[in-house]
Amino acid sequence: MKVLVTGGLGFIGSHTCVELLNSGYEVVIVDNLSNSSIDVLEKIEEITSKRPKFYDIDVCDKEEVKKVFRVNKIDAVIHFAGYKAVGESVREPLKYYRNNLDSTLTLLEVMKKENCHNFVFSSSATVYGNPKELPIKEDFPLSTTNPYGTTKLMIERILADLSKADKEMSIIVLRYFNPIGAHKSGLLGENPRGIPNNLMPYIVRVATKELEMLSVFGNDYDTHDGTGVRDYIHVVDLAKGHIKALEKCVRFKGIEYYNLGTGTGYSVLDLVKTFEEVNNVKVPYKIVDRRPGDIDACYADPGKAYEEIGFKAELGIEDMCRESYNYILKNKSD
Numbered sequence: 103m104k105v106l107v108t109g110g111l112g113f114i115g116s117h118t119c120v121e122l123l124n125s126g127y128e129v130v131i132v133d134n135l136s137n138s139s140i141d142v143l144e145k146i147e148e149i150t151s152k153r154p155k156f157y158d159i160d161v162c163d164k165e166e167v168k169k170v171f172r173v174n175k176i177d178a179v180i181h182f183a184g185y186k187a188v189g190e191s192v193r194e195p196l197k198y199y200r201n202n203l204d205s206t207l208t209l210l211e212v213m214k215k216e217n218c219h220n221f222v223f224s225s226s227a228t229v230y231g232n233p234k235e236l237p238i239k240e241d242f243p244l245s246t247t248n249p250y251g252t253t254k255l256m257i258e259r260i261l262a263d264l265s266k267a268d269k270e271m272s273i274i275v276l277r278y279f280n281p282i283g284a285h286k287s288g289l290l291g292e293n294p295r296g297i298p299n300n301l302m303p304y305i306v307r308v309a310t311k312e313l314e315m316l317s318v319f320g321n322d323y324d325t326h327d328g329t330g331v332r333d334y335i336h337v338v339d340l341a342k343g344h345i346k347a348l349e350k351c352v353r354f355k356g357i358e359y360y361n362l363g364t365g366t367g368y369s370v371l372d373l374v375k376t377f378e379e380v381n382n383v384k385v386p387y388k389i390v391d392r393r394p395g396d397i398d399a400c401y402a403d404p405g406k407a408y409e410e411i412g413f414k415a416e417l418g419i420e421d422m423c424r425e426s427y428n429y430i431l432k433n434k435s436d
């Protein structure tokens with residue numbers, strides 16, 4: 103079975119391509135390299151001894167997307183491509199709406215023309231907004247507080263309407279909690295350009311002394327130690343969740359939603375302490391004001407994904423801390 107992976111050279115996309123190839127799928131990657139680099143393709147080949155077909159194209163470019171479908175008989179699509187920085191989306195909403203919506207609509211229109219009905223969409227727990235209770239189930243109310251999250255919610259609405267109109271479509275929406283960690287080989291991982299927005303990439307840069315100190319955004323939240331609690335899931339577990347989703351996607355018609363999380367929440371200080379212990383390093387930090395838009399706590403009820411697609415995260419917070427650091431040590435440009 104041939105799977106088109108958009109954004110397949112990105113952090114989650116590349117780890118998913120590895121799991122797809124290791125599971126015997128044929129993989130075709132489209133990526134415009136706006137937030138990834140071509141050397142990831144070599145790393146995927148080094149890990150799997152298979153080289154996916156790669157097209158350096160923008161998914162908003164309909165003619166180019168059509169060519170990919172014309173040259174390759176695509177059986178299913180996993181759609182990762184999209185801008186994903188919350189802060190940037192607040193500063194540049196039009197860029198986010200244009201790119202994230204346009205790319206998805208283009209892809210869906212070409213899929214329809216090319217008779218491709220299987221679609222796995224990379225959504226986010228951010229669509230739950232600030233949940234009234236925990237753990238979060240898939241039928242909880244949806245609301246968003248930033249343009250990035252709103253693009254995800256809008257695309258979910260588009261997919262729900264498409265599913266009603268086109269009974270041939272099989273759509274799986276995966277709502278990721280907080281993906282961190284890296285492939286155990288140290289060949290793939292997360293290394294955002296510039297100053298990291300997210301917690302784990304920032305911790306790693308402080309541990310390697312590239313950055314001086316971690317700013318902990320608030321310690322007056324309604325959590326066990328006052329710092330923000332999140333459901334961190336290992337990116338390799340997340341990748342494996344896509345294989346489970348794909349297996350379901352080709353067996354049913356309609357649309358289904360699954361949380362991909364571990365069901366366990368860890369605070370900022372929990373993560374710092376675990377990272378220091380596992381890697382035997384110091385991560386100096388200071389408590390500063392809350393970051394606007396942050397919520398107290400967010401973690402998944404992973405039960406539906408387990409019951410319906412047989413997905414259960416296996417790797418723990420120690421693995422995530424160890425492999426995040428291992429990746430950077432192996433890829434630090436001295």
Ligand code: WQD
Nearest residue numbers: 186188226228299300301304317318319330331332370396
């Ligand atoms: C985690 C915790 C911060 C940085 C975001 C997006 C979400 C998804 C994952 C795309 C919070 C605290 C962080 C720092 C800190 N991305 N923190 N100091 O905000 O839960 O989720 O990334 O899908 O959509 O919203 O992740 O890693 O930014 O923050 O104290 O320098 O760490 O306050 O409690 P977040 P995060």
